Amino acid sequence: MRNIGRLLPMREHAGEVIENAAVRIESGTVAWLGHERDIKPAPDTPELDANGAVAVPGFVDPHTHLVWAGVRREEFVARLAGEQYDGGGIATTVAATRAASPDELFMLAVGRGRRMIANGTTTVEIKTGYGLTSADELKCLEVIGRLAAELPWGVQATYLGAHVVPPGRDRAEYVDEVIATIPAAAAAGATWVDVFCDEGVFTIDETRAILQAAKDAGFGTRLHAEEIAYTGAAKLAAEMGCASADHLEHVTAEGARAMAAAGVVGVLLPTVTLSLRTFAFGQYQVLRDAGVPLALSTDCNPGTSWCESMPYVVQLACLVYGMPVHEALWSATRGGAAALRLGDVGHLSVGARGDLALLDAEHEADVVARLGAPGCSATVVRGQVWPSPPMPRVNV
Amino acid sequence: MRNIGRLLPMREHAGEVIENAAVRIESGTVAWLGHERDIKPAPDTPELDANGAVAVPGFVDPHTHLVWAGVRREEFVARLAGEQYDGGGIATTVAATRAASPDELFMLAVGRGRRMIANGTTTVEIKTGYGLTSADELKCLEVIGRLAAELPWGVQATYLGAHVVPPGRDRAEYVDEVIATIPAAAAAGATWVDVFCDEGVFTIDETRAILQAAKDAGFGTRLHAEEIAYTGAAKLAAEMGCASADHLEHVTAEGARAMAAAGVVGVLLPTVTLSLRTFAFGQYQVLRDAGVPLALSTDCNPGTSWCESMPYVVQLACLVYGMPVHEALWSATRGGAAALRLGDVGHLSVGARGDLALLDAEHEADVVARLGAPGCSATVVRGQVWPSPPMPRVNV
Numbered sequence: 001m002r003n004i005g006r007l008l009p010m011r012e013h014a015g016e017v018i019e020n021a022a023v024r025i026e027s028g029t030v031a032w033l034g035h036e037r038d039i040k041p042a043p044d045t046p047e048l049d050a051n052g053a054v055a056v057p058g059f060v061d062p063h064t065h066l067v068w069a070g071v072r073r074e075e076f077v078a079r080l081a082g083e084q085y086d087g088g089g090i091a092t093t094v095a096a097t098r099a100a101s102p103d104e105l106f107m108l109a110v111g112r113g114r115r116m117i118a119n120g121t122t123t124v125e126i127k128t129g130y131g132l133t134s135a136d137e138l139k140c141l142e143v144i145g146r147l148a149a150e151l152p153w154g155v156q157a158t159y160l161g162a163h164v165v166p167p168g169r170d171r172a173e174y175v176d177e178v179i180a181t182i183p184a185a186a187a188a189g190a191t192w193v194d195v196f197c198d199e200g201v202f203t204i205d206e207t208r209a210i211l212q213a214a215k216d217a218g219f220g221t222r223l224h225a226e227e228i229a230y231t232g233a234a235k236l237a238a239e240m241g242c243a244s245a246d247h248l249e250h251v252t253a254e255g256a257r258a259m260a261a262a263g264v265v266g267v268l269l270p271t272v273t274l275s276l277r278t279f280a281f282g283q284y285q286v287l288r289d290a291g292v293p294l295a296l297s298t299d300c301n302p303g304t305s306w307c308e309s310m311p312y313v314v315q316l317a318c319l320v321y322g323m324p325v326h327e328a329l330w331s332a333t334r335g336g337a338a339a340l341r342l343g344d345v346g347h348l349s350v351g352a353r354g355d356l357a358l359l360d361a362e363h364e365a366d367v368v369a370r371l372g373a374p375g376c377s378a379t380v381v382r383g384q385v386w387p388s389p390p391m392p393r394v395n396v
Numbered sequence: 397m398r399n400i401g402r403l404l405p406m407r408e409h410a411g412e413v414i415e416n417a418a419v420r421i422e423s424g425t426v427a428w429l430g431h432e433r434d435i436k437p438a439p440d441t442p443e444l445d446a447n448g449a450v451a452v453p454g455f456v457d458p459h460t461h462l463v464w465a466g467v468r469r470e471e472f473v474a475r476l477a478g479e480q481y482d483g484g485g486i487a488t489t490v491a492a493t494r495a496a497s498p499d500e501l502f503m504l505a506v507g508r509g510r511r512m513i514a515n516g517t518t519t520v521e522i523k524t525g526y527g528l529t530s531a532d533e534l535k536c537l538e539v540i541g542r543l544a545a546e547l548p549w550g551v552q553a554t555y556l557g558a559h560v561v562p563p564g565r566d567r568a569e570y571v572d573e574v575i576a577t578i579p580a581a582a583a584a585g586a587t588w589v590d591v592f593c594d595e596g597v598f599t600i601d602e603t604r605a606i607l608q609a610a611k612d613a614g615f616g617t618r619l620h621a622e623e624i625a626y627t628g629a630a631k632l633a634a635e636m637g638c639a640s641a642d643h644l645e646h647v648t649a650e651g652a653r654a655m656a657a658a659g660v661v662g663v664l665l666p667t668v669t670l671s672l673r674t675f676a677f678g679q680y681q682v683l684r685d686a687g688v689p690l691a692l693s694t695d696c697n698p699g700t701s702w703c704e705s706m707p708y709v710v711q712l713a714c715l716v717y718g719m720p721v722h723e724a725l726w727s728a729t730r731g732g733a734a735a736l737r738l739g740d741v742g743h744l745s746v747g748a749r750g751d752l753a754l755l756d757a758e759h760e761a762d763v764v765a766r767l768g769a770p771g772c773s774a775t776v777v778r779g780q781v782w783p784s785p786p787m788p789r790v791n792v
Contacts, residue, residue, distance in 0.1 A: 073761040077721060080714055080764070271767045274715050279675065305767055312768030318476055319670050325473060365469040368476070371667045371701055372708030372768065 001025070001356070001380065002036055005052035008364060009033060009348040014330035021055070025354030028382035033348055048385060053377055054364050056329055058122025058153075058355030059310035060336030060346045063246050063267050063297035065160075066126045066147070067109045067140045070096025072303050079277065089303045090130070090164050097130035097140070105143045106150075112300065112308055113151050117386050119309040120357030120376040123154040123336070123345045127194055129163030134181045137161050141188035148189075152381040154353070156340050158192035158222065159185035162202050162210050175206050179213040186217060192243075193219045197236065199229035204236055211240045220341060226250040226283075227272075238262035244295065244339040248287065249273060249280040256290035265339040266292040268331070269299040270316045271307045284321035295335035296328065311359065311367055311375055318368040325365050354383040397421070397752070397776065398432055401448035404760060405429060405744040410726035417451070421750030424778035429744055444781060449773055450760050452725055454518025454549075454751030455706035456732030456742045459642050459663050459693035461556075462505045462522045462543070463536045466492025468699050475673065485699045486526070486560050493526035493536070501539045502546075508696065508704055509547050513782050515705040516753030516772040519550040519732070519741045521693075523590055525559030530577045533557050537584035544585075548777040550749070552736050554588035554618065555581035558598050558606050571602050575609040582613060588639075589615045593632065595625035600632055607636045616737060622646040622679075623668075634658035640691065640735040644683065645669060645676040652686035661735040662688040664727070665695040666712045667703045680717035691731035692724065707755065707763055707771055714764045721761050750779040 007021035008014075022039045024032040032039065075089040097105065109126075116124065126147065128140035141157060148155035161178040165171050182193065193214035197207040201224075211221045220243050225233030227247035234255030237245035245251075245259060246267035259266060266287045273280055287294060296313050299305040307313065314328045323331070337346025345353050360375040361367050379386040403417035404410075418435045420428040428435065471485040493501065505522075512520065522543065524536035537553060544551035557574040561567050578589065589610035593603040597620075607617045616639050621629035623643035630651030633641035641647075641655060642663035655662060662683045669676055683690060692709050695701040703709065710724045719727070733742025741749050756771040757763050775782040 071758075071762075073759055073765060076765045077761050080718055080720055082718065275767060277715060277718060306765050307767040309768050316768070319673060322476055322478065322673060324476055362467075363469055365473050366467075369469060369472045369702050371671060371703040372705050372712070 001048040001050050002039070003052055004036075004050040004055045005362065006054045006364065007033065007348070008054070008056045008326070008329060010057050010330055010334045011347055011349050014326040023055070023348060023354075023356065025380075025383035028354050030348055030350055030352045030354050032350065048380075050358055051377070052362070053358040054361050055356050055358050056364070057333040057346050057348050057352075058357050058379065058381065059120045059332050060123040060340065060342070061116065061121045061297050061310055062125045062244065062295050062336040062339035063269065063299050064124055064126050065129055065299070065301035066112055066124070067105055067128065067143045068093050068097050068130050068302050069100035069105060069108060070302065075303060091167055093130045093302050094132050094166065098133070098136050102139055102143055105140065106146050109143060109147055110150055113147055113153070115308045116300070117151060117153055117379055117381065118376065119311060120359075120379050121153065121310050122353070122355035122357070122379065122381050123156070123340070123342065125156040125158055125192070125340055127158040127160040128190075129160035132161065132163065132166040134177060134184065137181060138184055138188050141185060141190055145189045152384065152386070154345060156192060157190045158194045159190040160194040160196070161185070162195040162207070164196065164201055171206070175209065178210055182213055182217050182219070186219070191220060192222055194222045194224065196224040197231065197233040198224060198227050199231055201228070204232055207233070207236060208240065211242070215240070222246065222339075226255065234259055237264045243341050246297070247272065248283045249278065251283050251286055253286055253290060256287050256292050259287070260291040264292070265295050265335065267295045267297050267339050268317065268321070269297055269305065270320050271305040271313060272299050274316065274320065275304045281320045284323065293335060293338050294331045295339040296331040297336065309375070315368050315371070325368055329364060354380065356380040397444040397446050398435070399448055400432075400446040400451045401758065402450045402760065403429065403744070404450070404452045404722070404725060406453050406726055406730045407743055407745050410722040419451070419744060419750075419752065421776075421779035424750050426744055426746055426748045426750050428746065444776075446754055447773070448758070449754040450757050451752045451754050452760070453729040453742050453744050453748075454753050454775065454777065455516045455728050456519040456736065456738070457512065457517045457693050457706055458521045458640060458691050458732040458735035459665065459695050460520055460522050461525055461695070461697035462508055462520070463501050463524065463539045464489050464493050464526050464698045465496035465501060465504060466698065471699060487563055489526045489698050490528050490562065494529070494532050498535055498539055501536065502542050505539060505543055506546055509543055509549070511704045512696070513547060513549055513775055513777065514772065515707060516755075516775050517549065517706050518749075518751035518753070518775065518777050519552070519736070519738065521552040521554055521588070521736055523554040523556040524586075525556035528557065528559065528562040530573060530580065533577060534580055534584050537581060537586055541585045548780065548782070550741060552588060553586045554590045555586040556590040556592070557581070558591040558603070560592065560597055567602070571598075571605065574606055578609055578613045578615070582615070587616060588618055590618045590620065592620040593627065593629040594620060594623050595627055597624070600628055603629070603632060604636065607638070611636070618642065618735075622651065630655055633660045639737050642693070643668065644679045645674065647679050647682055649682055649686060652683050652688050655683070656687040660688070661691050661731065663691045663693050663735050664713065664717070665693055665701065666716050667701040667709060668695050670712065670716065671700045677716045680719065689731060689734055690727045691735040692727045693732065705771070711764050711767070721764055725760060750776065752776040
């Protein structure tokens with residue numbers, strides 16, 4: 001690809017910019033990148049023109065709940081009327097998701113996935129968590145497998161049976177069921193286990209038991225941590241060697257230091273904080289001061305963040321946290337890859353995957369300056385331009 | 397137009413919804429609206445299918461600075477690095493705007509205007525304020541006149557010579573020049589005069605003198621008020637009978653009561669507060685408690701709010717102020733019309749202008765639920781569907 005106005009490869013540091021750049025992708029992998037004037041002609045390779053765009057590595061979105069049915073409008077309206085969000089709204093989605101067939105769930109999720117790719121996401125983590133019976137959780141993993149096969153992006157599947165204790169179930173029995181389902185989740189393609197460890201959801205001890213069982217079965221682990229209240233979940237993530245702890249609105253300096261020491265990536269979800277109207281944006285500085293590596297994510301879900309756009313998340317992170325633009329773009333690419341322990345995505349180096357997001361901007365700062373409307377002019381996945389999906393006409 | 401899933405006409409109150417609705421527009425004016433089953437056939441009238449969309453009156457955006465040249469990326473980046481915004485960045489835009497020809501300014505602004513209409517805006521107020529000499533301000537008014545002629549929307553032109561005191565000019569002399577330019581501004585099509593009355597910009601006394609001259613010349617008046625600091629500008633707006641006072645981050649209860657008593661509309665600009673990172677969102681409750689009628693606006697400008705989407709402003713207003721969805725949509729339509737003292741737009745009643753925004757949503761609450769991505773599937777201006785402009789592919 002030639003005529004890249006500004007290429008941000010996210011190699012050694014976030015601020016590296018190659019102007020008037022080109023990238024050669026062979027067999028889906030970056031074979032060369034540098035100044036366009038230095039590229040050697042390759043007559044048999046089709047050449048793409050980036051039209052002067054700003055290019056970053058394809059976005060890596062490390063925290064989504066993409067598989068769901070049903071709508072939760074009433075909850076959204078109630079929240080604007082001042083009611084507190086306690087996670088109870090998940091039950092609405094669970095009922096609709098249980099009632100939906102795998103085909104229905106796939107149809108709903110694949111549309112979201114197509115729009116995510118159009119917005120530059122080329123690697124995504126997708127969680128279960130709206131089935132909450134063994135059978136329904138495995139049904140959701142089947143759908144995640146179809147999403148990985150149908151779309152060209154990279155998918156990491158996470159088993160989140162421990163999203164909430166389903167209404168009417170005994171806590172201890174349900175924790176046992178989650179643990180008992182772990183082998184079947186592995187067989188269904190999951191490689192990660194996540195637990196919503198928070199006030200009113202799963203306790204530290206319950207979470208530790210589930211994570212230990214997951215580790216024993218060879219899973220990587222991650223946590224929903226310190227979102228609703230401080231519970232010590234960040235320290236638990238460090239103790240258990242989780243790849244990431246996510247949300248972290250109520251993280252303490254002590255928890256952040258423990259994460260940094262253990263190499264736990266902090267995944268920030270600014271759309272959720274905005275949607276919940278808690279304005280708890282202080283966690284960024286706490287985590288940064290402790291030296292925690294940071295990622296950004298959409299948390300795409302039907303209750304608190306129906307968001308399919310990583311550029312919008314980057315914009316919002318800059319505005320609500322005061323993140324510098326380059327750091328936010330790093331967190332949305334290389335940071336997400338670190339949260340998923342992936343080495344070949346989130347940066348553009350020789351040998352990395354040939355995934356690029358072309359920002360709809362003359363300069364990366366415009367992704368933040370153009371309020372409410374960041375986007376991608378094109379997405380390249382493994383060297384192929386993602387076809388323009390059938391999309392409704394929307395805001396620029 | 398038939399097959400409107402939910403029509404919000406904004407007649408007596410914000411919450412009125414007609415399901416399965418139809419609207420008949422004749423000669424650009426609403427001739428009938430109601431349940432689709434009640435519409436009488438009109439064989440000679442072309443019929444449009446809204447495809448089940450949610451329809452609201454075309455948005456009325458009562459505060460924009462659409463005519464500018466140049467970019468202010470450095471300022472945006474500096475602000476994210478923690479520097480304070482003092483309005484000084486305007487000088488960058490002034491230099492570029494003075495250097496630009498009317499054709500260049502028109503080309504830049506008409507693209508913004510097309511995207512605004514695609515986002516559902518059918519009536520807009522446009523200010524000068526980046527010329528800051530008589531000749532350059534009149535050049536900008538000429539451009540505003542061309543924007544009104546070229547696009548089908550309704551345009552209200554505002555003379556904002558008193559945006560800042562230009563660098564190197566004597567304050568008193570510049571205030572005199574602003575006042576002396578008022579007759580020429582009227583001849584160039586302006587019907588409103590606005591003053592940036594704030595700390596470090598124009599004082600209460602300077603503002604009163606400019607507004608009085610404007611009133612004497614037959615202009616309507618409006619103010620940038622209480623944005624940077626409390627100065628008493630809201631009370632001045634009430635004293636002088638301004639149609640609106642805009643920004644209001646630092647308004648007091650006393651100022652709000654004065655506005656309510658005088659019928660001054662409060663124009664809220666949530667994107668600006670987000671962009672400036674002051675998180676001063678308390679003005680909504682102060683104004684609401686005092687009974688001030690409210691409008692929402694993009695404040696589209698190159699420094700603090702490059703925003704062309706009223707649906708995004710509606711979304712953000714709900715999330716940052718806690719505005720109920722119906723109230724936010726009212727403020728973005730009927731409220732904007734009140735701020736511009738227009739009776740025939742901002743609502744759908746027989747005799748009103750046939751302007752509709754079809755929201756890209758099954759339900760109006762989805763404009764808020766779908767984070768970062770509200771949009772319009774189509775805009776109808778005076779009964780005509782706005783053609784899809786040549787737009788880059790972006791987020792849905």
